[in-house]
Amino acid sequence: MAAATAPIIHSTFNIDRIFHALGDPTRRAILEHLSHGPAALSILAKPLDITVAAVVQHVQVLETSGLVHTEKVGRVRTCRMEPAGLSAAERWMQERRTTWERKLDRLRALLGEN
Amino acid sequence: MAAATAPIIHSTFNIDRIFHALGDPTRRAILEHLSHGPAALSILAKPLDITVAAVVQHVQVLETSGLVHTEKVGRVRTCRMEPAGLSAAERWMQERRTTWERKLDRLRALLGEN
DNA sequence: CAATTAGTTAAGTGAAAACTTTACTATTTG
DNA sequence: CAAATAGTAAAGTTTTCACTTAACTAATTG
Numbered sequence: 172m173a174a175a176t177a178p179i180i181h182s183t184f185n186i187d188r189i190f191h192a193l194g195d196p197t198r199r200a201i202l203e204h205l206s207h208g209p210a211a212l213s214i215l216a217k218p219l220d221i222t223v224a225a226v227v228q229h230v231q232v233l234e235t236s237g238l239v240h241t242e243k244v245g246r247v248r249t250c251r252m253e254p255a256g257l258s259a260a261e262r263w264m265q266e267r268r269t270t271w272e273r274k275l276d277r278l279r280a281l282l283g284e285n
Numbered sequence: 286m287a288a289a290t291a292p293i294i295h296s297t298f299n300i301d302r303i304f305h306a307l308g309d310p311t312r313r314a315i316l317e318h319l320s321h322g323p324a325a326l327s328i329l330a331k332p333l334d335i336t337v338a339a340v341v342q343h344v345q346v347l348e349t350s351g352l353v354h355t356e357k358v359g360r361v362r363t364c365r366m367e368p369a370g371l372s373a374a375e376r377w378m379q380e381r382r383t384t385w386e387r388k389l390d391r392l393r394a395l396l397g398e399n
Numbered sequence: 400c401a402a403t404t405a406g407t408t409a410a411g412t413g414a415a416a417a418c419t420t421t422a423c424t425a426t427t428t429g
Numbered sequence: 430c431a432a433a434t435a436g437t438a439a440a441g442t443t444t445t446c447a448c449t450t451a452a453c454t455a456a457t458t459g
C-alpha cells in the first residue's frame with residue numbers, strides 16, 4: 172500500500188559517492204564557491220590553502236560523484252556545479268526524515284486517543 | 286541588500302559533524318533503520334556484519350552530530366532519530382542548489398533576450 | 400621562441416577513521 | 430544465584446584519505 176513504487180530513472184547518481192564527497196569540508200567549500208558560478212581550478216585553489224594538485228583531486232571526487240562537471244578549454248579546466256546530485260542527496264534525507272516524522276505523528280495520535 | 290540576514294538560532298548543529306557522520310554508508314544504514322522507529326544497539330547491530338563495539342562507535346558519531354539521541358534504560362540503550370540534524374543538512378544543500386539555479390535562470394534570461 | 404601559466408600524474412607521507420579483540424560491568428532471567 | 434544478555438572501554442590493527450613533492454605536458458603571452 173501507500174505510495175506506488177517510484178520508477179528508478181535517475182539512478183545515474185551514486186548516493187554513496189555523493190555523501191562521501193559531501194563529507195569533506197574542503198569539497199563543500201568548493202561546492203559553495205561553484206554555487207556562485209563556474210570557476211577554473213586555479214581560481215578554486217586560491218582561497219583554500221592547499222596545493223593545486225590537492226584541489227584537482229577534490230574536484231575529481233566531486234566529478235565522479237556527479238556533483239560537479241568539468242570541461243577543459245585550452246589549458247583551463249572550468250568546473251560547474253551539477254545540482255541534480257544535490258537533489259538526490261536532499262531526497263534521501265527527506266525520505267528518511269519524513270518516514271520518521273510520520274511514525275511520530277501516528278504514535279502521538281495513539282497516545283492522544285488514550 | 287537581498288534577503289535579511291537570518292538570525293542564527295539553530296547553530297547547535299555542527300554542519301561539519303553532520304556531513305561527516307552522513308559520509309559513512311554504515312551510519313546511513315543505521316539512520317535508515319532508525320527512520321522506521323527507535324531501536325536498541327543490539328538490534329541495530331544484527332543486520333550489519335560488524336561487531337557491536339563498532340556499532341557503538343558509529344552511534345557515538347551519530348549522537349555527537351545530533352542526528353541521533355540515545356537513552357539507556359536498564360541494560361538497553363535505545364537509539365532514536367533526531368530529524369532536526371537532517372533538516373539542517375537539507376537546508377545547506379538547498380541553499381547552494383537554489384543559489385546556483387537562480388544564477389542559471391538569470392543567465393538564460395540574458396541569453397534569451399539577445 | 401623563451402618564459403609564464405594552468406593543469407596533470409605518480410609516488411610517497413602522515414593522520415584519521417573503521418574495525419577488531421579482549422576484558423570488563425551491570426542487568427535480567429531461568 | 431548462576432548463566433545469559435546488553436553494552437562499555439581501551440588498545441591495537443588495518444585501511445582509507447587528504448595532502449605534498451616533484452617531474453612533466455600543453456597552452457598562452459611578451
